Amino acid sequence: MTSKAVAGEHKHRDDVGSRMGLWLFLFSELILFGGMFIIYAVYRFMHAEEFRLAAAELDPFIGTINTMILLTSSLTVAMSITAIQQGKKYLSMALASTTLVLAVVFLVNKYFEWSHKISIGIYPQSPELMNKPQGEILYFGLYYVMTGLHAIHVIIGMAVLGFMLVFIAKGSINRGSFVKLEAGALYWHLVDIIWIFLFPLFYLIH
Amino acid sequence: MTQHEEEHKQHRVPYGEYILIWLGLLALTCLTVALAGIDLGRWVIITALIIASVKSLLVMNVFMHLKYEDRMFRLFALVALVTFIIFISLTFFDYAFH
Numbered sequence: 001m002t003s004k005a006v007a008g009e010h011k012h013r014d015d016v017g018s019r020m021g022l023w024l025f026l027f028s029e030l031i032l033f034g035g036m037f038i039i040y041a042v043y044r045f046m047h048a049e050e051f052r053l054a055a056a057e058l059d060p061f062i063g064t065i066n067t068m069i070l071l072t073s074s075l076t077v078a079m080s081i082t083a084i085q086q087g088k089k090y091l092s093m094a095l096a097s098t099t100l101v102l103a104v105v106f107l108v109n110k111y112f113e114w115s116h117k118i119s120i121g122i123y124p125q126s127p128e129l130m131n132k133p134q135g136e137i138l139y140f141g142l143y144y145v146m147t148g149l150h151a152i153h154v155i156i157g158m159a160v161l162g163f164m165l166v167f168i169a170k171g172s173i174n175r176g177s178f179v180k181l182e183a184g185a186l187y188w189h190l191v192d193i194i195w196i197f198l199f200p201l202f203y204l205i206h
Numbered sequence: 207m208t209q210h211e212e213e214h215k216q217h218r219v220p221y222g223e224y225i226l227i228w229l230g231l232l233a234l235t236c237l238t239v240a241l242a243g244i245d246l247g248r249w250v251i252i253t254a255l256i257i258a259s260v261k262s263l264l265v266m267n268v269f270m271h272l273k274y275e276d277r278m279f280r281l282f283a284l285v286a287l288v289t290f291i292i293f294i295s296l297t298f299f300d301y302a303f304h
Contacts, residue, residue, distance in 0.1 A: 016275075016276060019275070019279075020278070020279065020282070023279060023282060023283070024282070027282070027283075027286040030286055030290060031289075031290070034290045034293060035293075037294075038293060038294055038297050041294065041297075041298075042297060042298075042301055044251075045298075045301070060239065060242070064235065064239050067235050068232060068235060071228060071231045071232060071235065072228065074228075074265060074269050075224055075225070075227075075228040075269070078219070078224050078268075078269045079221055079224055081219075082218055082219055082220070082221060082224070085216055085218045086218070182271075185269075185270075186270055189265055189266075189269050189270045192265060192269075193261075193262045193265055193266070196258050196261045196262055196265070197255075197258050197262075199235075199238075199258075200238055200242070200254035200255070200257070200258055201254070204238065204239065204242035204250075204254055205242075205250070206242055206243070206245070206250065
């Protein structure tokens, strides 16, 4: 065998480069959410007491449950990579699907939470909210923008993982080539990390 | 073929390690909720942020395989983190001297 023949068989791939590219993208996400965390920090510093009062409207129980749901969804997507590395295609698909199911449960909880807030008159520009002190208005503005943007990321992550499931089913993600699944999982873990910070900042102010 | 596979060498993280980290993450979540119930004054936000940072490190190192990656990945992550910390500190300096 000459090296030329080997090179012909070798389909060029740079998995490390692919993963690094995705990490760079994740850093841009850090800056996107980071800007909002800075706004949050300054407003909370300015209106500490009002943030505390406003946060009392949130139910820490739902927040805790949703945190655990997202952590578990991260676990299952991480395990789906190990499964595909072992060549266990269906186990990998089952684990990735579990992540999708948990993501749906997370969003359903979020839906009930938001609709409860809206039903008691707390939504941007609502008369009820506008009568509250400035700090509470800012708190709820940030609450809707940050958890809303996070929810959009959850939906995008679900779409990405949905495609990965199709790729696993069709065999283009397989035992020897799974960098696409790794990339999808990295994005999903970022969504999890953002929630890890959102949770105490919005739900656990006492 | 074996050579080819070696080129794309993979770190296979055992399920057990993931589950252990997951249990740790759940425990830290319970801890942060429990601590929020105690009136720690100004330490509330500090403990909450420390616990959140530890959780993020666990997710990044194990779930996101950062500890198995090339050194360059950690360097990148560090640069991103330092940039973010500079943003925060500059904002607060601006605020404090306004």
